[in-house]
Every structure is written in structure tokens, then in C-alpha cells.
Amino acid sequence: MLSVTLVILATSLLIFACRRLTRKPIIPLPPGPKGLPLLGSALDLPKENEWLYYSKLHKTYGDIIHFNVLGQSYLVVGSLRIASDLLEKRSAIYSGRIHLSFGGSFDDWKRSMLLQEGPAHRGYRRFAHKGLSSTAVKQYEGLQEREALKTLQKLLDEPEKFLEHFKWNTAATILLIAYGYQVQCYSDPFVLAVRDVMDRFSTFFAPGNLLMDYVPMIKYLPEWLPGMSFKKTVWEFKVQADKTFDDPYEAVKKQMAAGTAVPCLTTQLLEEMKSNEDEAHITGMTGSLFLAGSDTSASALSAFMMAMILYPEVQKKAQQEIDAVVGADRLPAFLDRNNLPYVDALVKEVLRWHPIAPIGFPHRLIEEDHYEGYRIPKDTLVITNIWHMARDEAAYGPDPERFKPERFLGSNAAPFGYKTAQTQEFGSPAFGFGRRLCPGQHIAMSTLFILCSNILATMTVSPEVGDDGSPILPKVESTGGVIV
Ligand code: HEM
Numbered sequence: 001m002l003s004v005t006l007v008i009l010a011t012s013l014l015i016f017a018c019r020r021l022t023r024k025p026i027i028p029l030p031p032g033p034k035g036l037p038l039l040g041s042a043l044d045l046p047k048e049n050e051w052l053y054y055s056k057l058h059k060t061y062g063d064i065i066h067f068n069v070l071g072q073s074y075l076v077v078g079s080l081r082i083a084s085d086l087l088e089k090r091s092a093i094y095s096g097r098i099h100l101s102f103g104g105s106f107d108d109w110k111r112s113m114l115l116q117e118g119p120a121h122r123g124y125r126r127f128a129h130k131g132l133s134s135t136a137v138k139q140y141e142g143l144q145e146r147e148a149l150k151t152l153q154k155l156l157d158e159p160e161k162f163l164e165h166f167k168w169n170t171a172a173t174i175l176l177i178a179y180g181y182q183v184q185c186y187s188d189p190f191v192l193a194v195r196d197v198m199d200r201f202s203t204f205f206a207p208g209n210l211l212m213d214y215v216p217m218i219k220y221l222p223e224w225l226p227g228m229s230f231k232k233t234v235w236e237f238k239v240q241a242d243k244t245f246d247d248p249y250e251a252v253k254k255q256m257a258a259g260t261a262v263p264c265l266t267t268q269l270l271e272e273m274k275s276n277e278d279e280a281h282i283t284g285m286t287g288s289l290f291l292a293g294s295d296t297s298a299s300a301l302s303a304f305m306m307a308m309i310l311y312p313e314v315q316k317k318a319q320q321e322i323d324a325v326v327g328a329d330r331l332p333a334f335l336d337r338n339n340l341p342y343v344d345a346l347v348k349e350v351l352r353w354h355p356i357a358p359i360g361f362p363h364r365l366i367e368e369d370h371y372e373g374y375r376i377p378k379d380t381l382v383i384t385n386i387w388h389m390a391r392d393e394a395a396y397g398p399d400p401e402r403f404k405p406e407r408f409l410g411s412n413a414a415p416f417g418y419k420t421a422q423t424q425e426f427g428s429p430a431f432g433f434g435r436r437l438c439p440g441q442h443i444a445m446s447t448l449f450i451l452c453s454n455i456l457a458t459m460t461v462s463p464e465v466g467d468d469g470s471p472i473l474p475k476v477e478s479t480g481g482v483i484v
Contacts, residue, residue, distance in 0.1 A: 048480035096364030113288035180262030245287030303354035348427030358387035
């Protein structure tokens with residue numbers, strides 16, 4: 001009897017030991033707030049200025065934070081090195097995008113390059129590269145100089161509407177590049193349509209705003225039920241977004257048939273088109289550029305105006321440089337760009353000081369990954385806290401809240417420490433990461449250079465003056481959404 005007990009005991013011990021030895025160690029998720037059962041952190045996420053909330057979390061949990069919202073896993077990355085390790089060095093698995101359901105009325109809206117994945121996404125990017133690489137954008141410099149001139153006139157006529165004028169400029173530039181289309185007036189139907197879509201887009205895509213994507217069964221509930229009215233709004237977005245993609249494209253095709261088309265990216269790509277599939281890529285890509293390229297640079301230009309008002313000494317220094325290099329007989333042009341280092345540093349500082357996409361746009365991890373001892377589950381949405389990275393004192397020096405172009409000048413210029421190709425070229429990671437990096441970065445930098453230099457050469461940006469004669473300084477604040 002004793003020997004049987006001993007055998008059982010020994011076998012059990014052996015099995016236990018084998019299990020211990022063969023069992024995979026439990027790999028923890030990165031640290032982060034645990035949230036409530038089922039809801040996760042749904043109630044903690046702010047509707048606005050998420051980057052400030054995430055920055056607070058970085059102080060508690062470090063540069064890599066995990067949380068979940070109704071079962072959806074999120075990773076927020078607050079360091080350039082980690083963002084580059086994951087989204088650039090492991091870009092093969094970190095370049096997916098959020099899958100949107102948008103309700104039962106229609107399936108995922110995937111025409112936008114921003115939401116495309118896999119081979120289709122590569123096709124879009126190949127086309128975008130043809131028109132927007134650093135070499136290709138040189139062909140638009142004349143066009144951008146002419147559009148800048150029109151914007152100067154508008155600013156002189158109605159300075160208080162500066163943001164309107166910037167939006168006009170950036171939409172007009174991208175319409176000319178993509179479709180050879182010349183905008184005539186503020187109520188241009190293409191411009192109004194794109195503005196409407198962008199306003200909705202930016203709000204929808206802020207994490208926490210797309211209820212349907214957290215609770216997919218909502219898409220099967222009818223619109224007339226209480227609380228479901230937002231489905232109508234989503235439907236209107238889709239109709240309007242389709243119009244933004246199709247109308248200018250169809251106009252170019254008609255002009256090509258009539259032999260009146262102005263050469264542009266669409267005519268170039270249509271002439272080189274090989275298959276019907278290519279046509280879907282062309283409309284999707286040009287439409288995406290129109291959508292993504294219209295408000296983004298305008299938003300950066302409004303940050304420039306804010307900086308000029310709050311830091312008059314910077315404005316003066318830039319004006320002195322322009323006066324010395326360009327003189328007073330003509331406007332700054334692209335040929336002056338290399339001779340205006342202070343203006344160049346000022347543009348970099350605008351993007352660092354007030355990144356217009358402070359949390360980028362989430363990348364989806366397409367398979368489980370392990371990083372620095374943590375497990376990152378498949379389908380995690382990775383948020384890059386660009387705002388936080390741009391305030392890293394180790395990279396940009398002391399007082400990162402201060403607008404100071406000098407950081408990017410001289411032999412000891414920022415960024416210090418860890419660098420990526422992007423931060424070396426543009427100063428900060430404002431244009432995102434890896435395979436999803438902004439394809440409009442070069443055109444955006446040209447727009448910022450030509451408008452900032454032309455404005456500085458011809459006018460002084462100053463604050464509104466109150467009844468008592470004292471300046472009314474604006475508060476540094478931003479609107480919510482993906483593009484602020
Ligand atoms: C100051 C101006 C701009 C900034 C700061 C900016 C920034 C960004 C950022 C952060 C992303 C997301 C990157 C990522 O997911 O890692 C993005 C994506 C994108 N941007 Fe820009 N952008 C600007 C202007 C433009 C312009 C002018 C265009 C078009 C001409 C454009 C077209 C796009 C497109 C199509 C995408 C989606 C790329 C993809 O998912 O593959 N952007 N941009």
C-alpha cells in the first residue's frame with residue numbers, strides 16, 4: 001500500500017515538475033490603468049486634449065501604456081525610440097488601421113488611404129509617391145508661389161479671417177495638384193464638401209467617439225431607437241465623403257475626354273493606368289490627398305500665427321533674416337529656402353510646438369507581439385503621443401513649452417539623443433511613423449515655408465488691441481479631434 005502511495009506521489013510530483021518546466025511563462029501586458037470590468041477605461045478617456053491625459057499617464061506608468069476600452073486593446077507610446085522600434089522596425093505587423101463598421105447601412109468605408117491596409121494600401125502609396133516625393137513636389141513650386149500671393153492679398157483685405165484664407169490656400173493647392181482644378185470662390189462646391197467631411201472626420205476618429213466600433217452590435221439597431229440618431233450622421237458623412245472622392249475625379253475624366261484637361265496628378269496616373277483596379281486606387285488616392293491635405297497645413301499655419309503673436313521677438317528675427325537675404329524688392333521664393341535658416345527652423349518649431357495631429361492616427365497591430373518583456377495583443381490600436389515626444393527635454397532642451405526656433409540652429413541643434421530619419425529632417429515626429437508616414441510631408445513643408453516667409457516679408461502679425469489700448473493675447477488652446 002505504501003509503495004503504491006509513493007508511486008502516485010512521485011508521479012504527481014513528476015507531472016507537476018514537468019508542467020512547471022514546460023509551461024509558457026505568463027507575459028504581462030504593459031502597465032496602465034485597469035479600468036472597470038467590461039467597460040475598461042471607457043469612462044476615463046477625455047473627449048478633448050487626450051494627449052494631455054496620456055502625458056499624465058506616462059508620468060505614472062512610463063512611456064508605454066496599455067489599457068482597454070470595452071474589450072478593445074490600446075497601447076499609447078510616449079517615446080520616439082519605442083515608437084520607432086515598433087512602428088518602423090516592426091512595420092510589417094504595426095501598419096494596420098482601425099476597422100470601422102459605421103453601422104448596418106454600409107460596410108467599412110475603405111476608400112480613404114488612411115484606412116487602407118495590405119496590398120491595396122501599398123498601391124495607394126506607390127501612386128502618392130509619384131506625385132508627392134521630395135523630387136516630385138519641386139514641380140509645384142511655381143503654383144505654390146502664385147497661390148501664396150493670392151493669400152497675401154486676402155490677408156491684407158480681411159486679416160481677421162486668416163484661418164479661412166489658409167484653408168482656401170491649402171485646398172486650392174491640393175485641388176490644382178491632384179485635379180488641375182482652379183478654385184474660384186469661397187463657396188466652391190468641392191472646397192465646401194471637403195471642409196464638411198474633414199470636420200466630421202476629425203471628431204469621429206478621436207478615440208472613444210466611435211461607439212459602433214466598440215459595441216459592433218449597435219449597427220444592427222434601427223435609427224429610430226432612442227440614442228441611435230448618430231447613425232444618420234455617420235451615413236451623411238459617408239455620402240459626403242464619396243462625393244468628395246468622385247466629383248472632382250469625374251470632372252477630370254470628362255475634361256480629358258473633351259481634350260480640355262489641365263495636366264495634373266490624376267491625368268498623369270490615368271494615362272499610365274494599367275487595369276480597372278488601378279482606377280479605384282487613383283480615385284481613392286487623389287481623394288485621400290484632397291481630404292488629408294486640405295485642413296492639416298492650414299491648422300499648422302494657424303499655430304504659426306499664434307506663435308508670431310505670442311513671440312514678437314521671434315517674428316522680428318525672422319523678418320530681419322528675410323530683409324537681409326531677399327531684400328525689399330521682391331517676395332521670398334523657393335530659391336531662397338536654403339539661405340533662410342531661421343525661417344526653416346521657425347517652420348520646424350511650429351510643427352514641434354503645436355503638432356496638428358498630437359496623437360497621430362492609430363496603427364493596428366496585426367499579430368501578437370512581445371516587446372521589452374511585455375505582451376502586446378493582436379489588434380491592439382497603437383496611439384503615438386507625438387505631443388508628448390515633442391516636449392521631451394532630452395531631445396529638445398529646456399522649456400519645451402516655449403516657441404524657440406533657435407533649438408534647431410547651430411552646430412548643437414536639436415533633436416538630441418535618439419533620432420529617426422524624420423526627426424533629423426523635420427525636427428519632430430509630426431508626420432507620423434513607418435509605412436503610414438504622412439505622404440504629404442514634403443508638400444506640407446513647402447506650403448509652410450512659402451506662406452510663413454511671404455507673410456513675414458510683407459506684414460507683422462500682432463494681437464488684437466482692447467478698448468484700453470492693451471493687447472489681448474490669445475490663450476494657447478486647441479480644438480479636439482484627430483487634427484486639432
Ligand atoms: C503640416 C501638415 C501635415 C501634418 C503635420 C500631417 C501629419 C500626418 C500624420 C501624423 C499622419 C498619420 C501618420 C501615421 O499614421 O503614423 C498623416 C497621414 C496622412 N497624411 Fe498628413 N499631415 C500633413 C499634411 C498633409 C498633406 C498636405 C497631405 C496631402 C497632400 C497629407 C496626406 C496624408 C495622408 C493621405 C495620410 C494617410 C497615410 C496612410 O495612412 O498611409 N497630409 N499625416
